[in-house]
């Protein structure tokens with residue numbers, strides 16, 4: 001449904017920054033036109049039957065008199081099918097601390113009950129004055145939303161502010177914004193300028209609808225998101241989400257361990273850029289590299305420790321797995337034990353539960369490894385990451401890896 005923009009604006013002489021200047025277009029009209037370009041809307045100018053005087057002082061005198069006598073100057077035009085509009089952007093200049101009286105006439109001429117009103121005002125210092133109070137008195141059953149007040153002489157430089165306000169009125173959800181601010185304190189996405197509609201949809205989904213669907217904690221969510229982003233090769237988003245993860249107490253050691261372990265599941269060909277991105281981020285935070293050592297095994301005991309890790313994670317049936325299978329593939333099983341489990345899983349920095357969680361994320365996000373995914377789902381469940389927890393994790397990763405890979409993983413979880 002289209003919105004309606006209704007405004008009154010007085011062109012000709014006006015008071016700007018202490019001087020009287022001739023305006024070709026009224027200040028309020030400039031904003032009304034900008035809003036009109038931003039959203040699907042019809043625009044309507046309130047035109048008084050008798051125009052206000054061209055000269056500033058004559059105009060202020062008449063306006064004052066109209067206010068004092070509570071005049072209702074006639075408006076010459078009417079809005080067709082007013083009842084069809086739900087959302088109305090109402091713009092006016094501040095005249096003697098309230099709305100010009102022709103706007104009062106306008107407000108009394110239509111039924112505003114239940115309508116959503118977004119007021120905007122231009123002024124030279126008094127903001128809305130008492131106009132919101134008057135508005136509430138004149139149309140008591142309308143929903144009057146947060147307004148926008150702009151200095152008249154700044155209307156040409158206020159595009160961003162207007163865009164943001166219009167974005168908010170169009171569904172930029174408060175909760176999504178709050179969460180975004182928690183992840184990236186003080187940062188405004190550039191996409192709000194270039195792709196306001198898209199980013200609003202995305203943020204509302206990712207940072208309100210999903211976040212508030214369950215109680216998965218921020219720390220775990222961000223570990224999973226980093227691992228999923230490596231799994232799906234989302235390097236630019238990974239760089240952005242490292243900052244958020246850091247805000248939610250994912251430590252530098254944990255970030256590094258996620259990347260290192262990913263190498264066993266994605267190969268260095270796919271992990272290399274993530275390693276560099278993580279290093280760049282940590283250095284930008286003043287953290288010196290290398291980080292402290294986390295290895296718990298050495299060349300001599302990695303096979304034995306890896307074997308033990310497999311037993312601890314998958315169960316006693318895994319004992320001696322590295323010696324099993326046909327001779328021609330045994331060396332690969334051996335490497336799985338001494339390298340993947342002996343070198344990576346045994347490291348400090350992440351416990352088995354979190355290591356299995358990130359493996360679940362690597363496998364889910366890269367797709368096409370459902371066989372391995374299913375056995376790691378079993379391992380996750382053994383370690384306490386039960387089915388409902390894994391479903392929660394998958395739900396939170398949908399915006400980052402999309403629906404199809406999520407649904408494939410979901411099937412594996414449900415079958416487990």
Ligand SMILES: Cc1cc2nc3c(=O)[nH]c(=O)nc-3n(C[C@H](O)[C@H](O)[C@H](O)COP(=O)(O)O)c2cc1C
Pocket residue numbers: 008009010011014015016023025026027028029056059060061063064092093094095096097098122123124125126127151152153
């Ligand atoms: C009759 C009149 C009364 C005004 N009274 C106020 C006022 O009380 N407070 C204020 O900040 N600006 C006041 N102004 C300045 C206007 O609000 C400001 O210039 C506004 O941007 C004009 O918008 P327009 O060009 O769309 O008419 C007044 C201007 C006029 C013409």
